[in-house]
Amino acid sequence: MSALPLTGGCQCGAVRYAVADPGQDAYLCHCRMCQKAMGNLFSAMIAISPKDVTWTRGRPATFRSSDAGQRGFCAACGTPLCYIGDHGHMAITIGSLDHPERHKPKSQDGIQSRMPWFAELTSVRDDGETGGGPDVDWVVAIRRSNRQHPDHDTDQWPPETSKTEARP
Incomplete structure (x- = not known):
């Protein structure tokens, strides 16, 4: 676990949150x-108490999945942010x-649906940051036009920038 509070949000920055007490260990x-x-292939979550979450910018939309x-x-932007259980259980996505x-993660469940090759992922070829080959220019273009919210709170998002200005 890390220092308190935990902060995070979606890819576009429309929804941000802080968690006062992360509660339990991370899991898959x-x-x-x-x-x-x-x-x-899986969800990576941290179980928390709903009372410990403060939505600091916007609020998530919800879909009743069960x-x-x-x-x-x-x-x-569609970023998955959390699971909200009807009986006081909540979990925040680690990726957000x-x-x-x-x-x-300290544990995993739902293993009946785990991909049979999951344990082999560390042996998959690593093509580095850009992958090399003919798509390198494409990767550079994505980085130059990145509209992803930075990994920290901001007073305003998105910042006023031109289409050609590099973003963080």
């Missing part, structure tokens, strides 16, 4: 519902934190 869930909700709870996400590297 491989269940099919989490895979769909995250658009990924009779037990709903998924919170940014309505503007300003410092996700500080939260190593």
